[in-house]
Amino acid sequence: MLVPNIFLCFTEQLPLLFKVSYILIPGALYLLLLILSRKPGITFGSAIPIILGAHIGTAFTPLLTIGGSSKDGKRTALIHLYFNIIGSVILLAVVYLVRYTIGIPMWSDVMNKSSIANIHTLSSVAAMLLFLPCSSVLSKLAMLTVPDNKEEEQELSMPVLDERLFKSPAVALQQAKNAVVKMSRRAARNVNLAAPLLLKMDEDTVSAIRVRENLIDRMEVAISNYLIKMTDQELGDDESHTVTELLNFVTEFERIGDYAVNIMEKAEELQEKEASFSENATKELQLLENALNRILNLTNDAFENSDMRLAAQVEPLEEVIDVMAERLRDQHILRLKDGVCSIDTGVVFLDVLNNAERISDHCSNVAARLIGMDAGEDYDSHTLKSIMHHNPTKDYMLEYEECRKAYLVPLEEMEA
Numbered sequence: 001m002l003v004p005n006i007f008l009c010f011t012e013q014l015p016l017l018f019k020v021s022y023i024l025i026p027g028a029l030y031l032l033l034l035i036l037s038r039k040p041g042i043t044f045g046s047a048i049p050i051i052l053g054a055h056i057g058t059a060f061t062p063l064l065t066i067g068g069s070s071k072d073g074k075r076t077a078l079i080h081l082y083f084n085i086i087g088s089v090i091l092l093a094v095v096y097l098v099r100y101t102i103g104i105p106m107w108s109d110v111m112n113k114s115s116i117a118n119i120h121t122l123s124s125v126a127a128m129l130l131f132l133p134c135s136s137v138l139s140k141l142a143m144l145t146v147p148d149n150k151e152e153e154q155e156l157s158m159p160v161l162d163e164r165l166f167k168s169p170a171v172a173l174q175q176a177k178n179a180v181v182k183m184s185r186r187a188a189r190n191v192n193l194a195a196p197l198l199l200k201m202d203e204d205t206v207s208a209i210r211v212r213e214n215l216i217d218r219m220e221v222a223i224s225n226y227l228i229k230m231t232d233q234e235l236g237d238d239e240s241h242t243v244t245e246l247l248n249f250v251t252e253f254e255r256i257g258d259y260a261v262n263i264m265e266k267a268e269e270l271q272e273k274e275a276s277f278s279e280n281a282t283k284e285l286q287l288l289e290n291a292l293n294r295i296l297n298l299t300n301d302a303f304e305n306s307d308m309r310l311a312a313q314v315e316p317l318e319e320v321i322d323v324m325a326e327r328l329r330d331q332h333i334l335r336l337k338d339g340v341c342s343i344d345t346g347v348v349f350l351d352v353l354n355n356a357e358r359i360s361d362h363c364s365n366v367a368a369r370l371i372g373m374d375a376g377e378d379y380d381s382h383t384l385k386s387i388m389h390h391n392p393t394k395d396y397m398l399e400y401e402e403c404r405k406a407y408l409v410p411l412e413e414m415e416a
Helices: 002-011 016-038 044-058 061-065 071-101 113-134 136-145 150-155 163-167 169-197 203-230 237-272 279-305 308-338 343-375 381-390 394-415
Strands: none
Touching (some): 044 113, 071 113, 071 136, 169 203, 169 237, 169 279, 203 237
16 A cells, blocks of 8 residues: 555655655554454454455555656556556455355455455455556556546657768758757747746646657767768768767757756756745846847757858857846846845856856857858858957948847836
């Protein structure tokens, strides 16, 4: 009775009251059975239904997690419930079938404490053996009860990378690029989901981020191996250069996904410490989140469509995000000194700023490589920044001013 509940206590983030009830309720039911066994007249015929009913009753306590746990946690609780209900009903039907056909000699005998323990153990083992050949049925029932949405089903799919296309390098490269585009979108999606967790935790979102991050890691390996195998083929100079650049893009997008997970973990850290940001910090984070979403969209659209106009808009926004992060850092340190924010939230806030800067840096790297590929030169991010900052074009200055009005001016108004 206790083992599944104890398991959920350690795997799900639940309030202390829920965890205590998980352990006490099954224990209390079992203790009640032992007390009943001390009373005269409790026979096997009356105790067996009580024992099997107790199996069902203890399975309902994990359902307390339904409202606040992740989808995996809900499915675990439901599997526990289905296992106990279906197993107990089948066993009870078998017991009474035997009772009214063959007969059970001890049916009217009085039970003792050891008999209750033995029947409880035997019924649990029998239920386990019953489901052992068809354990997937319970999983399917839980999946049907708590299904994935269509978006999550798509996120679980891996892109097709067909090595037979190596005979046509141009087609194989396009296939590889399409896979990298999917990877970039998934990394950006994780950032979009992780940032709001800093303000409101949601276990389903955390679970979705972890699933997507696992897929991104698998995609990095699959795409990298595919591109490396392409280098063994007879490729032209341009095709070889494209393979190298795609490998670089894979690394950039994988790192963005990693920083999204870092932000999610910071949100979990806040929840564990039962801490929250001040009103000003919350508004600042929302403004920063908007800037991150924009730079990610610009970067992904520029990469997918090889759009140099969009790529050129990334660096001005990245520069604005750097300025934002610096100002937000200074403002938060002042709040820490004034006692408006706690040390716990202060450390998390500063770590989030660092992760946001790294994400925008990787977006800048992607844009720089796109511009370099279009110009026929191998620009790195630092070289492009140096060129743009020391000799900014009119378009660069106009884009920077637009980003400044969108993000720095509202930030200045908050500080006023």
